[in-house]
Amino acid sequence: xxxxxxxxxxxxxxxxxxxxxxxxxxxxxxxxxxIKGDTTSFGTAYWIMxxxxxxxxxxxxxxxxxxxxxxNHKKEKFxxxxxxxxxxxxxxxxxxxxxxxLYLIKTQVxxxxxxxxxxxxxxxxxxxxxxxYKMSLRKLLRRTSFYxxxxxxGSPDKVKKLVKYLNKNNELFIxxxxxxxxxxxxxxxxxxxxxxFEDLPELIMKHNADDVVVTxxxxxxxxxxxxxxxxxxxxxxxxxxxxxxxxKIAKTGISSIGVIPTLTWASVNLDPWQIVTKxxxxxxxxxVGLILTGILSIFIVPAILLDSPGGVFFxxxxxxxxxxNFNIYKFRTMCNNAEALKKKLMDKNEMDDMMFKMKDxxxxxxxxxxxxxxxxxxxxQFWNVLMGDMSLVGTRPPTLDEVDKYxxxxxxxxxxxxxxxxxxxxSGRNEITDFEDVVKLDVQYIDSWSIWLxxxxxxxxxxxxxxxxxx
Numbered sequence: 001x002x003x004x005x006x007x008x009x010x011x012x013x014x015x016x017x018x019x020x021x022x023x024x025x026x027x028x029x030x031x032x033x034x035i036k037g038d039t040t041s042f043g044t045a046y047w048i049m050x051x052x053x054x055x056x057x058x059x060x061x062x063x064x065x066x067x068x069x070x071x072n073h074k075k076e077k078f079x080x081x082x083x084x085x086x087x088x089x090x091x092x093x094x095x096x097x098x099x100x101x102l103y104l105i106k107t108q109v110x111x112x113x114x115x116x117x118x119x120x121x122x123x124x125x126x127x128x129x130x131x132x133y134k135m136s137l138r139k140l141l142r143r144t145s146f147y148x149x150x151x152x153x154g155s156p157d158k159v160k161k162l163v164k165y166l167n168k169n170n171e172l173f174i175x176x177x178x179x180x181x182x183x184x185x186x187x188x189x190x191x192x193x194x195x196x197f198e199d200l201p202e203l204i205m206k207h208n209a210d211d212v213v214v215t216x217x218x219x220x221x222x223x224x225x226x227x228x229x230x231x232x233x234x235x236x237x238x239x240x241x242x243x244x245x246x247x248k249i250a251k252t253g254i255s256s257i258g259v260i261p262t263l264t265w266a267s268v269n270l271d272p273w274q275i276v277t278k279x280x281x282x283x284x285x286x287x288v289g290l291i292l293t294g295i296l297s298i299f300i301v302p303a304i305l306l307d308s309p310g311g312v313f314f315x316x317x318x319x320x321x322x323x324x325n326f327n328i329y330k331f332r333t334m335c336n337n338a339e340a341l342k343k344k345l346m347d348k349n350e351m352d353d354m355m356f357k358m359k360d361x362x363x364x365x366x367x368x369x370x371x372x373x374x375x376x377x378x379x380x381q382f383w384n385v386l387m388g389d390m391s392l393v394g395t396r397p398p399t400l401d402e403v404d405k406y407x408x409x410x411x412x413x414x415x416x417x418x419x420x421x422x423x424x425x426x427s428g429r430n431e432i433t434d435f436e437d438v439v440k441l442d443v444q445y446i447d448s449w450s451i452w453l454x455x456x457x458x459x460x461x462x463x464x465x466x467x468x469x470x471x
Contacts, residue, residue: 005173008273013066013133014067014069017087018058021053022053023125024125025118025122028114028117028121032111032113032114032117045110046110049098049102053094053098057091060094061087064089064093065086066086067083084131087126087130088123095119147175148173148210149177149210149211149322150177150209150210150213151177151194151204152166153213154180154214154241155181155216156181158215159179159215162213162215162241163176163191174257177194177207180196180200182196182220197224201408204231204236204322204323205323208322208324210237210322211237213241214239215240216241230408232267234408235413235446237266237267239257239262240262240264241262267415277451279388282386282391283385285385286382286392289382289385290382290386293380293382300371304332307365309336311332314332314334315329316399319402319418320389320390320417321415321416322414323414326384326390328389329381329383330380331376332368333364333368333369333371334368345361345362345363375465385420389417390417390418390419390420393421393445394419394422395414395416395422395446396418397419412439413442422442422445423441423442423444425457426457426461445457
């Protein structure tokens with residue numbers, strides 16, 4: 001999985017180079033005309049040449065393996081010192097093929113001045129863009145699911161070697177939180193020892209880990225098997241350097257972390273393209289939702305302020321993907337002391353002890369009842385979606401006190417981003433009073449996820465809002 005993410009990043013560099021080549025082609029024509037004082041139009045010959053350039057440049061970049069996309073050699077590094085020289089060679093080769101082709105067909109339409117300006121502009125822009133993109137990539141990806149927080153677990157000698165390798169290869173975009181060892185072994189690596197294998201599930205929750213990488217001698221495989229299964233139940237991605245376990249939930253696959261081969265079990269099996277597609281949909285939906293929120297706020301804000309004392313927005317800390325906390329925003333629908341009153345109403349809770357839900361909740365204001373019935377109170381959550389803390393569709397975001405009561409298998413519902421809507425919301429949540437049924441619906445969404453499922457849930461959500469059902 002980590003290797004797939006790395007390939008996606010490398011492909012993004014090729015796409016960037018191709019787009020910038022298109023841009024510099026046009027810029028070169030403008031600069032040539034300015035230098036010559038000419039007004040030559042972008043004629044047919046230039047369009048044909050542009051089509052050739054758009055094919056030739058990415059082929060040349062892949063031919064010279066500028067970004068190491070087709071190589072598994074141990075010395076192949078995704079570093080600027082390796083990328084930039086090969087990029088220069090690839091561009092020069094592509095330009096040589098291009099000019100040779102123009103010479104052979106003996107065309108007089110394409111200006112030599114244009115070719116020189118294009119060559120200089122193109123190679124300068126590509127080198128600058130690669131430098132800026134590569135240097136800023138870690139910051140750009142830090143808030144995304146590409147940037148993984150991992151725990152390295154195993155015997156001290158193997159852990160030490162693996163940590164040393166990972167520290168040298170920072171282009172893998174991972175953070176090593178710390179290490180976990182077999183009982184009785186001392187720490188030998190440069191990273192802090194978090195605990196022993198028996199503490200692994202609790203350490204995952206405490207440190208918000210995304211992945212666990214296990215490297216261990218064959219003799220100890222059976223000893224750690226129960227802890228691997230507990231990680232699987234939590235929905236945590238596991239990478240094992242050797243051997244296989246019979247997983248009941250997670251999908252097993254052969255992958256690598258850099259050049260180190262691993263056997264990987266992933267309960268959430270989204271490839272980078274699916275992650276990016278879902279994120280793009282979320283960003284577009286978030287922007288549209290915030291515009292709608294702004295328009296409706298003209299009516300909602302005064303109604304809230306006139307109905308009861310207090311602020312317009314309700315902010316609460318919720319638990320997101322893999323235990324990360326974030327602040328969720330809604331329009332206020334309750335009185336100011338709602339959280340204090342909740343303790344007095346616990347005996348009237350219609351759900352089991354894991355969640356709180358009550359029909360005709362006395363804390364809800366008059367305007368709040370209307371906002372909840374129409375789901376208009378959820379509108380500010382589009383800000384959470386735009387910021388990347390939530391998705392348009394996902395699992396229900398739990399509160400801190402709910403997560404404190406979780407068993408290990410409940411943690412699996414946190415293996416994806418929470419959503420404004422989800423399977424529970426469109427499956428008649430008023431009739432669902434057992435938290436285990438909520439978990440089953442969330443797990444069903446995780447296991448059967450697709451873009452089309454998200455769209456289906458969005459359409460069902462809109463239908464439920466129009467019918468004013470589900471609350």
